[in-house]
Amino acid sequence: MNENQRPRWAGTRPPRLGEVSTGFQGWIAQGWGTRQVAAPVDQAAARAAAAHRARLSEALPGQTIVLAAGRAPNRNGDADYAFRADSDFVWATSCQTEGAVLLMTPREGGHESVLYIPPPAGPGEKDFYASATHGELWVGPSAGLEAWSAALDLPVRPVAGLTPPAPAENLAPIVSNLRMIKDDWEIAQLREAIDATVGGFAAVAAEIPRASAENLGERWLQGTFDRHARTFGNGPGYATIVGSGPHAPILHWVRCDGPILPGETLLLDMGVEARSLYTADVTRTLPVGGAFTETQRRVHDLVEASHRAGMAQVRPGNHYSDFHYASLEVLAQGLHDWGLLPVSVDEALAPQGQQHRRYIVCGIGHHLGLDVHDCGHSPAEQYVEATMQAGMVMTVEPGLYFHAHDETVPPELRGIGVRIEDDLLITDTAEGHEVLSGALPIDAAGLERWTQEKTQENR
Known part of the structure; x- marks a missing residue:
């Protein structure tokens, strides 16, 4: 290679980290139009x-x-x-x-x-x-x-x-307390987030047959919802939970790396975060094939009864713990009727008992707003020890979680997880609340019809 054939960069060194030439600085500063944003x-x-x-x-x-x-x-x-x-x-x-x-x-x-x-x-x-x-x-x-x-x-x-x-x-608890009562604008933001979430559930249900048939698995459904949330809001308000079969009882199954199993239940805990950052938090448990088995329906029916009992207690003036106790009492009675408790219902519900909590170790609900578990810095006397007021937005989310390796339950129950979660606005009406996520059915028959309808739309 002669001198005239040498590349122009020969003998030079690349710029060191952070080094910027004066020529570049001068040229990049010029020739830009004004933009108003x-x-x-x-x-x-x-x-x-x-x-x-x-x-x-x-x-x-x-x-x-x-x-x-x-x-x-x-x-x-x-x-x-x-x-x-x-x-x-x-x-x-x-x-x-x-x-x-x-x-x-x-x-x-x-x-x-x-x-x-x-x-x-x-x-x-x-x-x-x-x-x-x-x-x-x-x-x-x-x-x-x-x-x-x-x-x-x-x-x-x-x-x-x-x-x-x-x-x-103590700024954090003071702001947390102030955020408990939502104003009209905040309620509108939550309605928007919840409506978008209902649409996300429909989008996910439509993909169930493909996720199962093509072995795309839980992650495909998780991605389906997250894409929907990003399109119609800021994104998911928390890590999307998609649990099929034995993963359904795992409370925060965000790994989502399993298959969609035919004939099993599919637990979906999902929420769209609006562009204002207010988020929904909704859970439904769907039958993968469009119909619950007799055992799955039995579990779902008990959770539904618990859910309705809890929601009935969400109203102004009631103690925050009232809906928790109402839901848990129904679950404890049902578990006892099935022979799963080693003690009586009264003994289980006593503070020193709580044996029924083996099958529902999480809470029954929480405040909802800018955070999925809103107002989390509030002291106990302002939160779990307080009364509910109009303008609060709460979730009610009872469930039953029978893990695949839990030998205290009969084999037919192992691997079944069911949760129902709705978002409720507390009101001064006779009902005491409005179910903001009520567009989704909560009964087993309604969920079967809804799932069949949505999965057919994508075929």
Whole structure:
């Protein structure tokens, strides 16, 4: 090879890590058109956030309040998990910007609120091309300070250099308590999430024959719902549970690496998280072939009776534990009638007994909202020891879980898991609640018809 044939890069070295040429810096800063990006918050969401801040201000007079959106945790190497903003921060701002901070400073008559965000990095700034978190070339155009200020009717400033004073003590439980009563906007967000979830159940049911026949398994159905959730919302509100056959009794079977077994039950615990980040949480147990066996139906009927007994206790003024006890009493009686308890029903229901809990070690329900297990920082006296109020949204989710290796139950019950879960809005009506997820049947015959209808639609 002569001198004229040498490649142009011969004799050069690649740029070192972090090294950027002045030529590149100068050229990439030029020639970009201006783009205006609106903040992804509508007026209704902004008004709801302002009302939430007003309630928070009233709860903490004279105290500095600091809420942070947080940052995405590292997944591995230089890859992070997808960012999901802190729920308390979202409740108070309707903003989902990574690294943002809300500072509420006491003043006469309340608080002055200022939102601090990392400004999007545009042309002329190094982070425009160097930041995989805020650089426009990496993440696309984002709303700037002025756009966020206009959308939220708040002062919005750069977060760099912010050194807020010490925040109020015990802030998390106070915000958690305030979040228990949902306003009209929040209820609308939950309705949207639940309606989308019902659609996701239909999408999954339609894929059952293919998942079984082509050996695509539980993961295919999990992926079907997650795709639906991402299309019609922000994504799944929690790890989607798809348990077929002996996996159905495993409470949080998110591994989803088993087959869809003909003739077995299929436990689906799934929820769409709306783009506002409010989530649904719904469970149904479907017969894979469209019809329950006699034994499966017997278990499902008992869980259904427990579910109805629990829901009947969800109303204003009742103790939070009332629906738990009502559901568990039905289950304990049924288990005793089947000869599965070593003691009487009264002995099992006594605090020192609880033998029936072998077959349902989890709770019967919880608050629902921005978190699937909402208001989790509330103290016991405000949560499990409190009374229910209109505006709360609760789940009721009794179940029976007979594990495949549990030798205390007869062979025909082993490997059967059944859970029914609905999302209920507590109301001041005669019924005491509205079943927001009521579009899905809960009785065995209704689920058989529904499953057959949905699986036929995809053939």
